[in-house]
Amino acid sequence: MDERTKPVGRPPNAATSAALKEAALRLMREYGYRKVSIADIASAAGVARQTLYNRWKTKADLVLEAVFEETALVAAEPDAAGEESCRVQLETFLSNVFRHLDRDGDAMRSLIAAAQEDESFQEEFRTRFILPREEMVTGLLRRAQERGEIGRNRDPEFLSTLIHGAMWYRMLNGQVVDAAFAHDIVEEVFRS
Amino acid sequence: MDERTKPVGRPPNAATSAALKEAALRLMREYGYRKVSIADIASAAGVARQTLYNRWKTKADLVLEAVFEETALVAAEPDAAGEESCRVQLETFLSNVFRHLDRDGDAMRSLIAAAQEDESFQEEFRTRFILPREEMVTGLLRRAQERGEIGRNRDPEFLSTLIHGAMWYRMLNGQVVDAAFAHDIVEEVFRS
DNA sequence: TGACTTAGTGGACGCCAGTCCACAAAACAA
DNA sequence: TTGTTTTGTGGACTGGCGTCCACTAAGTCA
Numbered sequence: 001m002d003e004r005t006k007p008v009g010r011p012p013n014a015a016t017s018a019a020l021k022e023a024a025l026r027l028m029r030e031y032g033y034r035k036v037s038i039a040d041i042a043s044a045a046g047v048a049r050q051t052l053y054n055r056w057k058t059k060a061d062l063v064l065e066a067v068f069e070e071t072a073l074v075a076a077e078p079d080a081a082g083e084e085s086c087r088v089q090l091e092t093f094l095s096n097v098f099r100h101l102d103r104d105g106d107a108m109r110s111l112i113a114a115a116q117e118d119e120s121f122q123e124e125f126r127t128r129f130i131l132p133r134e135e136m137v138t139g140l141l142r143r144a145q146e147r148g149e150i151g152r153n154r155d156p157e158f159l160s161t162l163i164h165g166a167m168w169y170r171m172l173n174g175q176v177v178d179a180a181f182a183h184d185i186v187e188e189v190f191r192s
Numbered sequence: 193m194d195e196r197t198k199p200v201g202r203p204p205n206a207a208t209s210a211a212l213k214e215a216a217l218r219l220m221r222e223y224g225y226r227k228v229s230i231a232d233i234a235s236a237a238g239v240a241r242q243t244l245y246n247r248w249k250t251k252a253d254l255v256l257e258a259v260f261e262e263t264a265l266v267a268a269e270p271d272a273a274g275e276e277s278c279r280v281q282l283e284t285f286l287s288n289v290f291r292h293l294d295r296d297g298d299a300m301r302s303l304i305a306a307a308q309e310d311e312s313f314q315e316e317f318r319t320r321f322i323l324p325r326e327e328m329v330t331g332l333l334r335r336a337q338e339r340g341e342i343g344r345n346r347d348p349e350f351l352s353t354l355i356h357g358a359m360w361y362r363m364l365n366g367q368v369v370d371a372a373f374a375h376d377i378v379e380e381v382f383r384s
Numbered sequence: 385t386g387a388c389t390t391a392g393t394g395g396a397c398g399c400c401a402g403t404c405c406a407c408a409a410a411a412c413a414a
Numbered sequence: 415t416t417g418t419t420t421t422g423t424g425g426a427c428t429g430g431c432g433t434c435c436a437c438t439a440a441g442t443c444a
Contacts, residue, residue: 009390010440016392034309037430048393053432112364113305117226126365158376165357168364172304173322174314184350191383201420202410208422229400240423245402385444392439399431409422414415 017055019045021066028063029103033110060114060121067104067111068128074100077136086144087190093136094163094182101177109172134160141189150190159189209247211237213258220255221295225302252306252313259296259303260320266292269328278336279382285328286355286374293369301364326352333381342382351381 023044027036038059042049056062075097078089101108111129115122134157141156163185170177215236219228230251234241248254267289270281293300303321307314326349333348355377362369 006442007390008388008442010392010442012391038432039430050394050433051392054391057432059431109308113308116301116305116364122366130365155376158380161358161361162354162380165359165361166353167357169353169357169360172308172360173318184347188350188354198412199420200412200418202412202422204421230402231400242403242424243422246421249402251401388441388443390439390441393437395435397432397434401430402428404427405425407423409420411418411420413418 012055016045016047016051020047020052020055020062021069024062025066025070025104025107028107032106033063058114058118058121060111060118061124063107064111064121064125064128067107070104071100071129075133075136078140080139080143086140086147086149087186090137090140090144090189091182091186093140094167094185095179097133098167098177098179098182101171105171105177112168112172130164134164137163144190151192163189204247208237208239208243212239212244212247212254213261216254217258217262217296217299220299224298225255250306250310250313252303252310253316255299256303256313256317256320259299262296263292263321267325270332272331272335278332278339278341279378282329282332282336282381283374283378285332286359286377287371289325290359290369290371290374293363297363297369304360304364322356326356329355336382343384355381 020041024036024041027040027044038052039049041059041062042052045052052062056065075093078093082089084092111125115125137160138156141150141154141159144150145152145154145156166181166185167177170181212233216228216233219232219236230244231241233251233254234244237244244254248257267285270285274281276284303317307317329352330348333342333346333351336342337344337346337348358373358377359369362373
């Protein structure tokens, strides 16, 4: 049952998806999500508008994929075998995530906004972005529990909601989300 | 310097604004923010589309005003002279707010979304909705500090961010926001 | 080679938000 | 009554998103 049967028909242009994501990110960062139209992105990538729709359902889907690939580099999963305390690991992780928001925070805000009006994208966003992040945090907090850094009676899922909620709230209200804020959050979570 | 000089020109129809807000709320609750167009609202209120734009800048501004008036009834400010503990007062307040979300949660989500793409509405939303709510919570928490229910070393502003952040995060992710959640939040805030 | 299949192109279309404008309607002032 | 000011109306218009479609391009299969 070899699934890798040779595909029939004209093969998709290999460079096109990368060019579209690159153009999308570049234009977003310069002008902001709202000001950049699908037509702008397609034209910047030198491709027809319909070609973009052949590969992604909406503008939000394209930007999600583009931002996600960047994020994976910046917000690397904390190392389970790390020597540092979980507390330090969490603060480092949050600082990294927050630093990434300096670049793509505007896009993130717009993706969250898009998810509110589009059921299908909400699902996609949740699966590819939110749940993985939550698991990084709850995993770290469970290790913290095993090491005795936080009490057994505390709920990692709930704490993750507090952490991400604080981040979203500040971000969506256009307030600063910086290392000092990360420190305050960690302080609260590890408060004995 | 009497400002209440008799206005010249055709007076605005007194019933129109109320009819538009009523129609907006009713249609939103039945079909959802996204599915209801400005034209739908105007036509349901028996008024020209331009008349709506004469009174509000955008769809979001109209809905904000409509929802705000409802909210003021449900989420009344906790009584500073109340006999109950601040802890109970906070849990009651949050439960009331959360109950209101059953009705207008969809509209709230869409307003938050709209604020992400519209600088001017973001400002309006913040001033009329978010800041008053934050002050209710920080005020309550400060009284809790005076009464010794929470430590002097804790920051009411930061705690308010945690509280509202948790609520937003759950709401924007389509998860349940109920009395049990309110209880968990209060538990965390008043944890000694 | 020719049949088939999939990708890419360009243009038309429907829907909606928000703007603009000319004109009618309702008030007041002289 | 006539002029002035403001509200309300209806229609045209721009620009964006997403869909549809006919046509062309680039591959595989027999």
